Amino acid sequence: MKKLLLTSTTLIIAAGAAAAETTVQSCDRTITFDAPPERAISNDVNLTEMMLVLGLADRMVGYTGISGWKTLDEEMRAGVEELPELSARYPSKEVLVGADADFFFAGWNYGMKVGGEVTPETLEPFGIAVYELTESCTHIMETEKASIDMMYADLMNLGVIFDVEDKAAELVDSYRADLAAFTDGLETGEPLRVFVYDSGEDTPFTAGRYAMPTALIEAAGGINIMDDFEKSWATVTWEEVVERNPEVIMIVNYGEVTAEQKRAFMMSNPAFADLDAVKNDRFVTLEYVEATPGPRNIQAIKTLAEAFWAE
Template identity: 80%
Template structure:
């Protein structure tokens, strides 16, 4: 096609096309011809990653927060200008209705394996998906969880949206803060045995080898008693918990059952009377947004360390 002078002029005024960017997303590589301008994030921790990178003006909304009652005051101001498109997981129609061009979610963080909203189902509609690194274990193999999972997401979002410098500065800050922090152990004390109690009374839902609390607990100087559980977030039996006898229980606070109600359930159940954490009433609460990958993980590590190594 021969370009007319007006078209050539328009192209010249518009400037060069943004550099193409390719990032790893679980078992895929995703290429972006230009930064997204109509992004949607699912869940409070993923949304905070977007906000901490200053990307609110690139978003058309968020999903999956009010349905789980995870929005707190610290977060509220950041999203007040954005609509919540869906209280829980969005449907494909919700994302299409928002004219989204990007969806930041994870497996069991806004997407389900075999569900209607996946990278494959959204691709024909021009909606690119970046998957939360921690969640990749649900669709394939990955290394044990570490702080590198969260850093990778910040770094990749920086590349996708063209804010690499800000992402790099954040990651360097997180690394420096963590390097300067050392759990205040007394002498040669062994790492405390820790159990993560997310939810459930019949059977507890907990964090295994691939869930973020394992990395947080280790950074704080403890050991997750379910470190050998080859799962991310999943259900175990109370018998396993009693047998492994945690010294400290980390309660994840969200949803309709409060952290205090979860603590009371364990404290008042005769079946748990011989657990060290129950005998010594050693519980510590992490908010959902602290226990899942995101900007508040460093704060969570310090909170855990204070509970593990009291002065």
Template identity: 70%
Template sequence: MIRLPVAFSATLAACALLAVPAAASGFPVTVQSCDREVTFESAPARAVSNDVNLTEMMLALGLSDRMVGYTGVSGWKTLDERLRDGVAELPELSPEYPTKEVLLGADADFYFAGWNYGMRVGGEVTPDSLAQFGISVYELTESCIHVMEKAKASMGDVYADLINLGRIFGKEEDAQALVAGYEAELADFTASLPALGNPVDVFVYDSGEDKPFTAGRYAIPTALIEAAGGVNIMDDVASSWVEIGWEPVIERNPDVVVIVNYGAVTAEQKIDFMKSNPAFKDIPAVAEDRFVVLEYVEATPGPRNIEAIKRLAAAFRS
């Protein structure tokens, strides 16, 4: 967006008081987006978000009136009734990742996405490729590992995104209040949890039969599992969401398997696959039928992460 030029005429000077509300809104603002600093001269008015969890962040901040649509939900079968109600008046512009043409066709001025959440490194839709069309991009913090070094995943990643979105849209106080509420809720919950003798070893099963797709050190399930009293057995895998082999899963003997539910293969089918495969019969989680299902929107960064932590904590203590 372009800042209006400063005027020095007597006429505009006499009307200077009219500019006070705009100045009070806090613009321009600069936020950190992965390894970039992005400055906004005013709040976006025609925003697009990609994926169900990023869209829910926008809705949690009451930003639907600043949006022209969303992308990347129905193609992955992640839409649920709670999101459907929130975006009832908004169109889905693309069922999967949008092209530049989709965003330009919507006259978007802002794109909230992440690496492998609507953008691919080296792909046609990136912050650089969209900048030439006047579309600003804010990148999901969890996904920054694809373009820079960062600390392991934490709830702080989610909180940072909400605060930054609040600043970008001139709703920082609302964002601060929302995050403070999440922090207090999580602190109260974890303080009330019965202690575990030892951390529970947990494997995250997203998809795949020949090779499983799972969450490594930089994916948000690592933070959710730790908050609930467990350890991600793939915590030493220096990646985010990643494909691995089954051998380390068998060797590390998880006590619980977290199933991420989305897509064409149901959670029940994923569980049946693990229970019917002789190679997994001695894994404690399989032998004791200790599976816990998280919806995609709960297992990716967003407002439902605390619900996910509560469900995990209950499963770890059952």
């Protein structure tokens, strides 16, 4: 299979032509635009926030997949107040076509499912171009381990698609500089063993090698105990967690079960009593929008680092 490409190019049509074609790499596809989209839709809170930080709200007709997961905070509410939520969870093809969309920013398991009703192929006949979240490409092709560069690539590619490359470059440069300044001054020791607790009591849903928390944890001076788990987000067993004995538990906060309820479950369960993280009550919470690829990843790294090394 092809390795994931994180590049964008702009091709100028024959000399003297007035129009320009813009191409970007989206997972294993090259997609071409002859003009910036004007009726875009984004799925999920983190992808929508990428659109907003690039100043693209006026190019959007709505968003999907936020309120159904209870991930909309006050900051995001203000950003999308002028836009309708077209679907509380994953949108149907009819929703996207009915909105007369010309662009859908989504990902695999971020609004699209492999073999599902909404895919780049099913939307193409309706003139809806799809750009896929880079982190999610692992579901359909061979990719590298998750990295912050994937989030940067998505911002840069959106910049190319919507003809706001300077804005995208400015944002990415500022994120890189902010992160470099923070990590250069960060004093760490031996990488801390960290378990990502997303959800589930019978079996835990967690982040593997190809999910963004792995990159966030590493940047903060830790190591995801499921770093060798060849998945993005998936289910493991509690026995595996106990065997790997995390020193810190990172809780992803969203949905019906609160972060405090997840912590209480682990603290009160005798099966986890000997975990270093439980014995020392070392938990750190990231909001869903911080733990998934998007503009809040830099702050997420700072939050983790402060929890890891505050002592």
